[in-house]
Amino acid sequence: xxxxxxxTLVYEWRRFLPAMLAVGFAGLLQLLQIALVLGIFGSTSxxxxxxxxxxxxxxxxxxxxxxxxxxxxxxxxxxxMDPAVTRxxxxxxxxxxxxxxxxxxxxxxxxxxxxxxxxxxxxxxVLPAALRARLxxxxxxxxxxxxxxxxxxxxxQSATINGHLVRVVGVGSGLRALGGVNVLCSLDTARRLDxxxxxxxxxxxxxxxxxxxxxxxxxxxxxxxxxxxPYTAWSAGDFARLSVLYWLFDTGAGAGVLFLAGIVFLVGxxxxxxxxxxxxxxxxxxxxxxxALGVGVAALRRVVLEQAFWVGTLGLLGASVLGIVLMLLxxxxxxxVVLNVPAALACIILVMGLAAVSGLAAMRSLRxxxxxxxxx
Amino acid sequence: xxxxxxxxxxxxPALRAIGVSKAFVxxxxxxxxxxxxxxxxxxxxxxxxxxxxGCGKSTLLSILSGLQKIDxxxxxxxxxxxxQLDLRALERFRLEHTGFVFQGFNLFPALSAFEQVxxxxxxxxxxxxxxxxxxxxxxxxxxxxxxxRMRPAELSGGEKQRVAIARALAKQPQLLFADEPTSALDATxxxxxxxxxxxxxxxxxxxxxxxxxxxxxxxxxxxxxxMEDGRILSDRRLVAPANDSHGTPT
Numbered sequence: 001x002x003x004x005x006x007x008t009l010v011y012e013w014r015r016f017l018p019a020m021l022a023v024g025f026a027g028l029l030q031l032l033q034i035a036l037v038l039g040i041f042g043s044t045s046x047x048x049x050x051x052x053x054x055x056x057x058x059x060x061x062x063x064x065x066x067x068x069x070x071x072x073x074x075x076x077x078x079x080x081m082d083p084a085v086t087r088x089x090x091x092x093x094x095x096x097x098x099x100x101x102x103x104x105x106x107x108x109x110x111x112x113x114x115x116x117x118x119x120x121x122x123x124x125x126v127l128p129a130a131l132r133a134r135l136x137x138x139x140x141x142x143x144x145x146x147x148x149x150x151x152x153x154x155x156x157q158s159a160t161i162n163g164h165l166v167r168v169v170g171v172g173s174g175l176r177a178l179g180g181v182n183v184l185c186s187l188d189t190a191r192r193l194d195x196x197x198x199x200x201x202x203x204x205x206x207x208x209x210x211x212x213x214x215x216x217x218x219x220x221x222x223x224x225x226x227x228x229x230p231y232t233a234w235s236a237g238d239f240a241r242l243s244v245l246y247w248l249f250d251t252g253a254g255a256g257v258l259f260l261a262g263i264v265f266l267v268g269x270x271x272x273x274x275x276x277x278x279x280x281x282x283x284x285x286x287x288x289x290x291x292a293l294g295v296g297v298a299a300l301r302r303v304v305l306e307q308a309f310w311v312g313t314l315g316l317l318g319a320s321v322l323g324i325v326l327m328l329l330x331x332x333x334x335x336x337v338v339l340n341v342p343a344a345l346a347c348i349i350l351v352m353g354l355a356a357v358s359g360l361a362a363m364r365s366l367r368x369x370x371x372x373x374x375x376x
Numbered sequence: 377x378x379x380x381x382x383x384x385x386x387x388x389p390a391l392r393a394i395g396v397s398k399a400f401v402x403x404x405x406x407x408x409x410x411x412x413x414x415x416x417x418x419x420x421x422x423x424x425x426x427x428x429x430g431c432g433k434s435t436l437l438s439i440l441s442g443l444q445k446i447d448x449x450x451x452x453x454x455x456x457x458x459x460q461l462d463l464r465a466l467e468r469f470r471l472e473h474t475g476f477v478f479q480g481f482n483l484f485p486a487l488s489a490f491e492q493v494x495x496x497x498x499x500x501x502x503x504x505x506x507x508x509x510x511x512x513x514x515x516x517x518x519x520x521x522x523x524x525r526m527r528p529a530e531l532s533g534g535e536k537q538r539v540a541i542a543r544a545l546a547k548q549p550q551l552l553f554a555d556e557p558t559s560a561l562d563a564t565x566x567x568x569x570x571x572x573x574x575x576x577x578x579x580x581x582x583x584x585x586x587x588x589x590x591x592x593x594x595x596x597x598x599x600x601x602x603m604e605d606g607r608i609l610s611d612r613r614l615v616a617p618a619n620d621s622h623g624t625p626t
Contacts, residue, residue, distance in 0.1 A: 001498045001504075002487065002491045002494050002495045002498060004484065004486075004487070004495060007484075007486040007487055007491070008484065008485075008486040010486070011485060011486030011527075012485060012486060283484070285480065285482045286482050286484045288482070289476065289478060289482035290495070290496060291467070292441075292443060292470065292474075292476045292478075293470065293471065293474070293475065293476055293496045293543070293544070293547065294467050294468065294469070294470035294471025294472065294474065294496070294499070294500075294547075295467075295471065295496060295499045296464070296467045296471075296499075297467075299499060370443075371438075371443050371476070372438040372443040372444045374478050374480070374482070374555070375434040375435070375437055375438045375443070375478075375555050375587075
């Protein structure tokens, strides 16, 4: 078989270049958008994904990590009674109002009171051991490096949260939050910062399991008991998903991003199909001749679809190279971008879908392949 | 023509049009292109249809080759009623029985001469080796053995048209249709092309139907039809010229 589609693509690449660029840039937009969404909204589950706990216990109906209510501290003993659990620790969330030494006005902060023990689970993946140990000092706090300016403070300086004095003992990275600033401190410090007299117990209790794969089953088991007042349990994965989905869909932000993704796809499809149609139209007389010689329109359509496939593949290749460069650049500038395998796959499917849709549109122009027109 | 009259009378025509009419409608404008036209075309001959542009000769060619439907009448090609075939069946018929040569060559810029000829054969269900053997033979027959690897951009107009003829010829069609095959070429190249078409009719027994307003072609045809306003004005059977460049016995 003479590889007509590929030979034409190689020989007349200038005609197909606009289509490749259209596919490539549409793919690049999708890729970076997904990476940004994952980066930004992924930070809403940082408390879970940055920690090594397998099971989370909190107030029933909690929609995301930031909106928990206090539960009875005695639930901890109930958790520890479960044979699958090896360790449990409290986690206190306090919404705070920050007043820095420089004039910043009020800054909304999310105080995370964590176990400062070397085996502590909270933030174990993002907080270095030495910094964690320093949090044991009274009123010591750690913030993300990128938040120092926003808080108007530098390392060693003091500020107040909810009217209580705190001191910045160090900065970490990867601790950024959405809609506020994360402040890490010890459980004791957090209790002092909490002005709400109704908060008597921890906001959450987190547990480590002997076998992390049992998380869903253990969470299910812990849920059944209400002996210590209202509480419920999630596996870490479920709770992280809950938090991200809350931000994606229950706030307008996620819907906006999805809408934008749809627009990018639509615009990409229109531009790509138009350029591909133009490229196909350039060969329409040759296709008509083949049809006169008896080559069916179906076979000609396959040639066009194959061309669309190669246009998509080459566009994707370009988008990947450029995307990786841009993501490295973003990372170096502390822009939160994250790309995982499912997201990359989704991107590939979107781009190839885009090429396929464009190819189908271009195939319509084969309707003009009427060999009789060559004889007029 | 020295065929015995008895045989000629019983011979089935390769192409037959019976009372064919065809009109084009564009807005309110109704143009009768063919008007109750009947015609038989004999197998193994080079038949030339000439006439001024707009006389309907190209339409007649596309109707006889199954590229276009008619409004009324009947068209038979190789014994098949073309009017009864659907689009698929017509494609199938063209694939198996017809070759085309157009004024504009219509070669794929990306393919070499050899690939241009091989490409349609790929769709005929031939083995790769058979397709390549036929492509090579055809290109040799049109005298392009040494130019097989060239792309259209590297070929002259006459060579391009010879590639187009080889492409049609490699299918070993019983019917070969040529639409103004020489009008884009100079005199010498036009001569080469018409010689080739005539030789194909004689040596392969192919029915060649050629549409042209090029007066140089008339002397090479076995039969010359003149058309005007959708009707055949004259039908001349030409005695083979004594100075036939190939000395082909007739």
